[in-house]
Amino acid sequence: MRLLEKAPAKINLALDVLYKRPDEYHEVEMVMTTVDLSDRIELSPLREDEIRIVSENRFVPNDQRNLAYQAAQLVKNTYQIREGVEIFIEKQIPVAAGLAGGSSDAAAVLRGLNRLWDLELTAEQLAELGTQIGSDVAFCVYGGTALATGRGEQIRELPTPPPCWVVLAKPSIGVSTQAIYQNLNLNDVQHPDTQKMIQALEDGDYNEMCARIGNVLEPVTSQLHAEVGQIKNHMKEFGADAVLMSGSGPTVFGLVQQESRAHRIYNGLRGFCEEVYVIRMLGNRHALD
Numbered sequence: 239m240r241l242l243e244k245a246p247a248k249i250n251l252a253l254d255v256l257y258k259r260p261d262e263y264h265e266v267e268m269v270m271t272t273v274d275l276s277d278r279i280e281l282s283p284l285r286e287d288e289i290r291i292v293s294e295n296r297f298v299p300n301d302q303r304n305l306a307y308q309a310a311q312l313v314k315n316t317y318q319i320r321e322g323v324e325i326f327i328e329k330q331i332p333v334a335a336g337l338a339g340g341s342s343d344a345a346a347v348l349r350g351l352n353r354l355w356d357l358e359l360t361a362e363q364l365a366e367l368g369t370q371i372g373s374d375v376a377f378c379v380y381g382g383t384a385l386a387t388g389r390g391e392q393i394r395e396l397p398t399p400p401p402c403w404v405v406l407a408k409p410s411i412g413v414s415t416q417a418i419y420q421n422l423n424l425n426d427v428q429h430p431d432t433q434k435m436i437q438a439l440e441d442g443d444y445n446e447m448c449a450r451i452g453n454v455l456e457p458v459t460s461q462l463h464a465e466v467g468q469i470k471n472h473m474k475e476f477g478a479d480a481v482l483m484s485g486s487g488p489t490v491f492g493l494v495q496q497e498s499r500a501h502r503i504y505n506g507l508r509g510f511c512e513e514v515y516v517i518r519m520l521g522n523r524h525a526l527d
């Protein structure tokens with residue numbers, strides 16, 4: 239038996255950092271939504287009691303450093319499973335890009351093993367397990383659109399954003415999330431208005447959604463990597479309605495309503511950036527089906 243799971247990327251429509259907690263985590267407020275760019279995860283039972291990661295992507299580790307491996311290990315340990323599994327990861331999401339690729343793979347493994355091993359765990363239980371792996375995994379268990387608070391693990395479902403196209407552009411640099419947070423000076427930031435973003439989604443107001451996007455980490459990454467600002471400027475010149483860096487970057491996304499305009503931006507950016515994608519915003523939980 240072989241089991242398939244889709245692991246979609248996310249973008250942040252709003253990312254705010256409120257303060258650093260005594261436990262060293264940052265208290266965040268993020269509006270996240272899934273987009274139509276997914277890794278494909280294939281789970282196959284193994285006779286041997288081991289976890290085997292198979293991937294053709296050279297940036298993806300095939301041992302315990304892989305978040306998908308950690309997810310399988312956690313399920314095995316928590317529920318004393320003595321069976322093995324091979325996890326094949328077909329990577330489509332750029333790695334270390336601010337798109338939660340690794341977290342989404344881990345979430346897909348949690349969902350998939352729940353089925354493969356008949357564990358009958360609820361999404362809430364899977365999200366709780368996911369939190370032990372990384373702060374973004376809980377959101378990825380549900381997908382859709384959500385407000386994530388705490389260190390990112392507390393999830394409140396939000397309405398699906400108005401339909402639109404997303405142009406993603408990833409400069410060919412990797413960014414360490416940890417390094418970006420270390421360089422963040424909370425005394426000198428412009429906080430996005432998360433409540434107004436939530437209101438825009440509740441009203442289904444595309445223009446207001448575009449007006450309210452914001453990411454407190456963007457100036458930090460831009461300062462370290464000039465490419466981020468350059469790509470943002472190009473996207474605006476080519477006609478994006480709103481432009482923002484996702485997560486800790488370096489991927490930049492632009493929003494537009496017309497497909498033709500999305501392709502115009504795509505064509506304009508191809509000269510500056512190797513990895514450019516035109517995709518749809520998904521934003522509802524059925525996107526995982």
Ligand code: ATP
Pocket residue numbers: 297298299303304305306327332333334335336337338339340341343344374415485486487
């Ligand atoms: P986030 O948006 O949650 O900060 P990201 O998109 O910036 O995540 P990932 O693509 O998840 O970053 O990769 C970050 C690091 O995690 C990489 O350096 C990679 O070596 C490691 N990693 C572990 N597991 C995976 C995986 N399944 N896919 C991709 N990278 C993984």
